[in-house]
Amino acid sequence: MKNTLFIVSLIALLLFTTLAVWPKTDSENNLPADDATFDDSSDSADSDVITPEISYTNATQDDIIVDLPLAGDTITSPLTINGKARGSWFFEASAPVMVVNWDGLIIGEGYIQTTSDWMTADFVDFTGEITFTNPTYQNNGVIILKNDNPSGLPENDKALEIPIYFAQLAE
Numbered sequence: 001m002k003n004t005l006f007i008v009s010l011i012a013l014l015l016f017t018t019l020a021v022w023p024k025t026d027s028e029n030n031l032p033a034d035d036a037t038f039d040d041s042s043d044s045a046d047s048d049v050i051t052p053e054i055s056y057t058n059a060t061q062d063d064i065i066v067d068l069p070l071a072g073d074t075i076t077s078p079l080t081i082n083g084k085a086r087g088s089w090f091f092e093a094s095a096p097v098m099v100v101n102w103d104g105l106i107i108g109e110g111y112i113q114t115t116s117d118w119m120t121a122d123f124v125d126f127t128g129e130i131t132f133t134n135p136t137y138q139n140n141g142v143i144i145l146k147n148d149n150p151s152g153l154p155e156n157d158k159a160l161e162i163p164i165y166f167a168q169l170a171e
Contacts (some may be wrong), residue, residue: 052163059158064089064145065123066162078131081112081143087120089158091148097128098144101135108132112145123158139166 052072056063062087069075081097091128099108113126135141140163147158 030122038040046147054163055161055162057157057159058155059147059160062086063135063147063158064143065159066160069143069162069164071162072165074167075143076167077108077134078129079108079143080128081128081145083112084123085123087114087118087122087124090114090118090124090126091150093118094148095126095148097130098146099130099132099141100144101141102138105135107135107141134166134168136169139169140164 041092054066054071064083066081066083068080068082079099085095093114094111097110097112101107108130110128110130112126115125115127118124130143143162143164145160145162147156149156149158
């Protein structure tokens with residue numbers, strides 16, 4: 001009886017140890033299960049650092065380019081946003097912007113405004129200032145710039161998401 005209990009305990013311990021140290025991978029692509037993007041362009045010791053990347057939804061860099069803030073920047077409130085976008089990104093010279101925390105909760109919203117005539121197919125400069133409430137938990141979030149879509153049709157929605165960090169957490 002003692003031997004059986006010992007063998008069962010030993011097998012359970014071996015199984016637990018194997019599962020705990022077994023590398024978790026995406027079996028299709030043999031990639032780490034975490035879908036984070038790693039910057040392998042450097043031979044430095046920091047090559048395992050996760051590089052935040054801008055993501056586009058139904059848009060590309062040919063639609064909108066943000067000069068500030070950049071992906072991975074640490075931001076404070078009020079936040080100034082500068083860049084350029086095609087005139088079609090705007091309606092009545094403005095487009096909505098949101099700041100969200102790590103969990104997707106909107107902690108600030110406002111608009112970017114063009115600084116010149118927006119009724120063109122060319123790029124026009126924009127600027128905006130967004131005030132947000134510092135999150136109380138986690139220091140990462142996203143700035144979301146959306147096109148102004150007066151049609152309301154989902155197929156016309158476009159967005160750009162910039163991953164950022166908050167300079168300080170609210171107390």
